[in-house]
Amino acid sequence: MVAGTAEAHTSSDTGMSPEEELPDDGKIFACAEAPYQGVNSQEAFDYSSDGKKISMRVGPVADTLEALHAEDEHFDIVFIDADQRDAVHYYSFVMDNHLLRMDAVICVENTLMKGQVYLENVSDENVILPVQSGLSIVRRIPVPPDAVIESKEEVVRDDVFWGYNRRRILDRLRLDGKVAYVTGGGQGIGRAFAHALGEAGAKVAVVDLVLAKAEAVVSELSLKGIKSLALAVDVSKPEDVQRMVDAIVARWGTVHIACNNAGINLNSASEETSLEEWDKTFSVNLRGLFLCCQAAGRIMLNQGYGKIINTASMASLIVPHPQKQLAYNVSKAGVVKLTQTLGTEWVDRGVKVNCISPGIVDTPLIRSKELRPLVQRWMGDIPAGRLARTTDLQAAVVYLASEASDYMTGHNLVIEGGQSLW
Template structure:
């Protein structure tokens, strides 16, 4: 069928009023845009059918109906066409669901009810739910009505490794049907299938202490209201969580009802109850057979109830619209810091003496959609410290967070430490940190806001052994005192200065060193956690120190060393 013509064939002069605005047509039915110019596909279809109803000839009526058919019939296929495709395994599961002999299964006594292939959610709805899981960063998902698990698997794919979809269904056979596909996905640890009446299954999960970021209702329509009340009245939806309701339009029967329609009546009652529930806000989306997204409203109270600045606890860790600068960010700990701050929302200046390494990290960040630039700088040079700050402000529009991480460690016993090694260590680890703070502080003090985090070391609390590193230990102890002194001088001027002291971190510097790698087994015997730190262990700490969640922390040395300093 040829592409439909534009929705209005009236001359432009007939579509506009004397002021140049669109002129509403007399008798425009409810649902058509108020200007008379239909915008949405449904408005276009309504407009075309209205024309067909008042057509003056068979050709005119047929033409309008054909156009309406093209718009209506092409909608769902087009939405699937332009949406991201599901995984091959989900497609395989959809095919198996659509081709399964459900009538035979019921006749053989495998299923309690006569299941229908139309109950399969399909790829578009699965992708929609997967996107919701990603957007909300959900870790615990309830699905009431699993059927063959296409949506279950789609949502599980978006969860972190420790996340879980609790998929409920009353049919034991469906757990058997889905098991091979869940196992094949390798995500079976993210999926827990619970068989039985949904209200009883929800109660069992609640007794285990399970709460949900997202609850998806797609089961018996007459049970929706009961499930919703059970979830809301018992606080099983976490703060900021949502309830997603499928089939909320019930094929249009909820707003264009037939004479006797028990299921449509149940959905209509549910929709009306939720829309009048003062605890929540709801938005109805005409995706497939309708999806409602129900969100708990913010509550009133002091800042402990509402959140500081109306931000919940997780939002206070966000760094959206902030700009961060990290020295020594071309590898190791600094690279991990760059990714952490970028993922939290900040734009990132990756500073390193090696421009090529900085550019490699920037490529990684930009691959994740993080705005970032690479800057070559030697922080032992005052002019480079000033330039890296100026280039960051010019390129990224400001500076709010500075992580002074660049450093070196030259192992040698005290009697063998050369003047050259001592000076090089203090020049970078101590002087470089101070001069970076000076350059950054010039911006922060002027704007009366800034977060400075200096990288110190566990060596500020003990003397690491058996390696000998007097220059390193002394230089990092000085970093802590620089941090404390600046914190006291600048705290009442809007600048927070803190430092972070990692333990022994498993980096290439250690694991590829012929002198340090043999010491790993001895280090492990000194650490209660029984392992070296990974760079990922430090990432959440740097986000905390960089965010407004740490606004009252000044001059603190945040130690992350697996307990090594306690033994």
Template sequence: MVAGKNDFETTNAVASDKHNATNYPDTPMEMIVKYLVEAKSAEGLDETKALVQKALDVAGGLDQYIDTMTTPPPQACAELLEESQRHDWIGAYEANKTMYKLKKEMSAGMLEGRFMKMLCHMTRAKRVLEIGMFTGTSTMAMAEAIPPGGKVVALELEQYCKDFTAPHFKKAGYGDTIEVMVGPAAESMKKLKSQKIELFDLVFIDADKGGYKEYYTHALDLITPDGIIAVDNTLMKGRPYIPYELKDCELSIAIQDFNEFIMADPRVELITLPFRDGVTIIRKKRPSPVGQDCIFTGMNDLRILERMSLQGKAALITGGGQGIGRAFAHALGEAGARVAIVDMNKEKAQEVADELKSKGILSTAIQANVAEEKDIQEMVDTCVKELGGLDIAINNAGINKNSAAEDTLMSEYDMTFSVNTRGVFMCCQAEGRYMMKNGGGTIINTASMATLLVPHPQKQLVYNCSKAAVVKMTQTLACEWADRNIRVNCISPGIVNTALIQESKDLQPLVGEWLEQIPMHRLAEVSDLQSAIVFMASDSSGYMTGHNLVLEGGQSLW
């Protein structure tokens, strides 16, 4: 039996039976039912009134309490909400400025806007399609959650509404984020499909109810494979499941028809939430894997971006207190890993760990000198204790003294190799021993573009040699440990624009000459390396080992 066609008396009886069977209501709605059921069998008028009052207290306080327990909107959005409520919409219609009689009650309120903003955050939506904008309160709320470069495309029938919202969008700083298309929504959706534009991560339907089925059908062609469709008003004051309330109510009949239509669609799965007037969340089911290969289903049933995830992994980064190491830490943490920040300077390590914690990333700070074997073993042990394991190790700590060969002191030579080469080997050794006993892992060593050419005009023979040894060490370990499920790779950045260069009196004057040597005519930023380190640490690079990944803007080509 289709839920929307249940007889009201049957529904009421089921509710009564549930109450009598469990006698333990959980939800506000179950509490209301409990009080009303008891009121039906109450012996006197006073008892009946008291029970009805309790039901009213639960029902009447719910929306207000939810409003109170929801983060309020920013000032710009609050101003738009206020203007939407006091605007003379009837006057606009009577002056022939709108095609339809618009009412302030049709405007999405604060709560609906906060809900859609949170849904954008949860789905990490970058592109949103809104069908039915009206006063733009939900439009602006969703724009708050869109990352830089994202877009909210709002379909609106009334030019008047576009003109009404435009100054508010501009004042809030969303003039370039929000694009309003005026015209019948179905026609606008057909136009979007014909343009073969980038697909949307989230589609929000809140327009004329009679058009819901057509909007939904078009939306399925406009969302990404993991996209979400959110449909408003799908409970329509409760009428879709109360037959006698449907009589002569065209909108309620349209909603009931739509609900049954999507419920019968085998391509999707959905959930209807009793939020305000009902919101239904819809997603496409993944195609059946039966008879398909891993290219179709995704390796291990994971789509390509899912294979980039580091969720559940524990990572360690030496030299993580600043510069490249700090960038690596943030990248791995954002990809889902738990992160141990290792640095000689405990305060710097703690600062980065605190940064990650502020983003909701589990992290810990560890003090260690990678030139000391005792420190390295303690580093691994602490990481395992604090993070529950070690799956990814980034050996990034290093030094560069920049001295001419004829002037290099042996103490400088020994110190450079002690940190850059011996230290990396001892880290790999301690990390590898743990990984061998615990199912494997991934080790990534930081080498340098100097392993491919001789950087100039700066003099750094010892540094170049120490990093060249790291590449050969990486290749050798990759071969020795491949059958132990341990991948060993290295990353070789070009000249990176870090504080070392920005604050150095000797290096800063060389920047102009370096730029002439780089085809891209800019130094690397630490952010340029972040995606690369996530790729190397993730299952997406599962067949890559012994590789030196070079990111130097083409400098080694000239």
């Protein structure tokens, strides 16, 4: 959300108006002192297809700020023209009444006179960064732990107030400096996990049975500036799993986050399930996952820290229908029990083991003409009224990989739109 004078939003040196650069749910409050300014500005806004994002407020700016405060509005950016007579009062009102969101900024135009800030008799410890001639960026400095806070109410200065280890909650979700791998990372859920972990700051090894798929995801990550590595691995083979871990350690020194996501599903009726199908399913879904947990776990236990996230399934809780998938269901139930066991064995040594159980995920495969009737049946079983998207799972993997989940272990995090409740 943005607030500022009306003149600030009629043009831009970048060739784009601010409302065009806002997200779809963004808002701008434009403040105009004189009625004619409001009319002229509104005419300019109406030319833009994004003009609906702008709320025009006409009248004394001080009154507008009072009204916005009463409406409990908070802003990501506030624009102030220092040439205005009461600019300092506007600035003080915004700061004193906490109209800025956390990490928000104030942009102040016309602040410099001969290269110096010319606001007289103003003492402010907040960051004032002159960006270019006459334009400054102001951002509130976080309150230091030893600061004296004046308040009419007694303030409890504990970890909730300051943040655990003096880190705000969103900072605790960051994965900067961490090394992660994702098996089955070349498509679907694994691809979404790789992007999520990378966006949160981790270096990511994308692991897949097919090297070309892993390389394609690595190419995507590189476009976002994410350090990544493509590896071809058959997780059912111990030598492949060890080679995977060795390659990651050789590149980045260690493994902090193990995302064991590779899996297969071969549907058949129970009485027709062959031993070959049973063994193949368990070889990837449970044996392979165990091998990955063990190989990564040894490194994590040695360093006293690690996060293991296994992909289970809603099928670990219920028997999905009408499809027949005995081997898959049982193997995923095994993933949950393996997770619970390792979660209790390793937690006191710094390694937390959890799993995610997705519901039915929307992929191009299940949108085929042959499976369309089955999809309609599934939709009727899901309270949310839709299939899961891979993006529905991304925040969960970041949470489980971060320090924010340090007290969680052996947990099965179910994300299935409520399907297991019916």
